[in-house]
Amino acid sequence: MIDTVLTENYGMESLKTIEGYLKCGGYKAAAKALRDMTPAQVLDEVKKAGLRGRGGAGFPAGLKWGFVPQNSGTPKYLCVNADEGEPGTFKDRFIINHNPHSIIEGALLAAYATDIHTAYVYIRGEYEFEARLLERAVQEALTHGYLGRSILGTAFSLDMTVHRGAGSYICGEETALLESLEGKRGQPRLKPPFPAAVGLFGCPTVINNVETLALVPAIVLNGSEWFRRRGLPQDPGTRLFGVSGQVAKPGIYELPLGTSLREVIFEHAGGLKVGRILKAVIPGGLSAPVLTPDEIDISLDSDSLAKAGSMLGSAAVMVIDQTTPILSVLKIVTEFFANESCGQCTPCRLGTGWMDKIVDRLAQGQGRRRDLDTLDRLAGGIKGRTLCPMGDAAALPVLSLVNKFRGELEEACRE
């Protein structure tokens, strides 16, 4: 049996209520922290655990918390990033559906460690059902004294509001999320200043992904050493791998960091459908560069995938078999990013549209081989030239598809 951190009790209907959560040891970490630990000790434990952000960038959560000034004199805010928009990703929805209180408890611990008293859960607009689940959980936590004034009889207080987005991929990017939360269009901000210094309403702000926060209670309760028994020294713990596409058993699999991509697909997700042959794998959401079948004996962790020219991203593994033309994958990629560009930076605003027009022509059977060179050049011109990571998100998958599947794409060209 694999040693899980998050999903041990998932599937228990009662876990969705605070009574069920308390029976499974819920809010014990909060009690331990608020009664027996200083905020600095909580921060230190999460730092020692080496918990890296589960949203996509993989930044160490403890370091992020440490950047927030202690005595700023202004309000400080915590944002829970539940704006799960990276195509192929469904792990945060899974956590909210199975165990909403783990997110609240994780947020409470993060807030305690950073002396924050106001939290907003920014949840994507399409997750209306999940927003209601979270709202109910927040009400339960208030009633039971785990949110609000004098939590657990201590002087610590935390207010939490569930805030729905309204349909925008870019709002998952942390500074776009802040803009959106302020009621504006979700256009990313220039960094620095980083949100830890100047964030929501101009105040110091911590932004953490749902999965990241949901891991914190177990770390605080059992200690960093316990957490580090799973995964890799530089990337400890487990991840929720969301496997989807042309596999036998799509779903969420909680596995240690460092599990091989082959094992995830062929052992846990049941391999391909009968008679199908693997063609390509996107290992970390639609913006992660594609891997070919000879590249899947790779350790799934941030550093290994970066070394292979891809990324672990949101750990959303999308499996593509030989029945799917690569051109149709490319078209979905270019169309998506052309639709979702926020319009702020010229290379992304124009480049994504140009790429999509060219791919559209290829898809109509009117493509020329030199179009593939143009795509390569355009993507290269977007990469690294935008305010936020979306430029790279749009460019890198195109570069990988065009270069790794050049032969097949050339066959789709008219000349």
Next chain:
Amino acid sequence: MKAEFSPGLLAAIREVAGRYPKPQAALLPVLHLVQKEFGHIPPEGERTVAGLLGVNPIRVREATTFYSMFRRRPMGRYHLQVCVNLTCTLLESRTLLGYLQDGLGLRPGDTTPDGLFSLSTVECLGACEQAPCLMVNEELIGNLDREKLEALLSRLRTDHD
């Protein structure tokens, strides 16, 4: 011109606006409330919201045009949104979309003349383990195939009658 909001809607808006240190931060939740009441966000509604939150009307227009879930014209009673992103496409969502288009006589973006159905395509709904999937208003329906889709359409038609 401003739209008349019901006392219930006004009370809900005031409650939401009170949760934020700056009223403009309540804009998205408030627009969700307005859309729920009217089925879409009429231009006069934008002005009313601007007045209530004390922001320039252009700020409201920016939000209603930037965020894809805000609808600026009336929609059918049932809004079918079919995911056409990668995982769903790999599992034939576009074939199902074609079936819906033929069955309803609609192109994405259109509404049936009786006002019952609107059809759209949508980006990843975060339910890839249940691909192919769609949303009907706020309800997610996954693991679709042709039979399930037919059953869904006839259920919606019956519910309406």
